[in-house]
Amino acid sequence: MISILFWITIYCISSSASIALLGDRSLISGDLLNIQNIIRLLLNWKFILAMALAIFSRLSFIMINNGLLKIPRLAGISTTLCTLITSVSLIFILLANYFFLDERLNLQQAAGAIIVIVGLAIMVK
Numbered sequence: 001m002i003s004i005l006f007w008i009t010i011y012c013i014s015s016s017a018s019i020a021l022l023g024d025r026s027l028i029s030g031d032l033l034n035i036q037n038i039i040r041l042l043l044n045w046k047f048i049l050a051m052a053l054a055i056f057s058r059l060s061f062i063m064i065n066n067g068l069l070k071i072p073r074l075a076g077i078s079t080t081l082c083t084l085i086t087s088v089s090l091i092f093i094l095l096a097n098y099f100f101l102d103e104r105l106n107l108q109q110a111a112g113a114i115i116v117i118v119g120l121a122i123m124v125k
Contacts, residue, residue: 018053
């Protein structure tokens with residue numbers, strides 16, 4: 001169980017860091033259908049790091065799923081449960097966007113986010 005918690009943490013951190021890096025306005029602004037802008041994007045260190053983190057988050061998803069497969073009562077629903085568990089990363093993503101991208105939710109958006117998080121908590125229990 002400790003290894004599953006470890007991989008959940010790694011998943012949350014790598015996913016949120018990847019999304020925060022790709023949310024950089026200077027990286028994603030402009031005409032991305034222009035070939036020069038696409039090449040500039042593909043060669044940008046933030047894009048490359050974000051893609052590496054995205055791959056790492058997929059690998060950590062597999063590790064979480066593998067850990068759940070080893071628990072007999074959870075083996076039959078391991079991928080579904082893994083998907084629900086990794087939804088916790090939404091909290092990390094909101095925090096990363098708040099601190100690194102200076103994004104703020106208004107009251108209505110925050111209430112919606114809380115409803116989603118509470119819903120996920122109910123589903124996982």
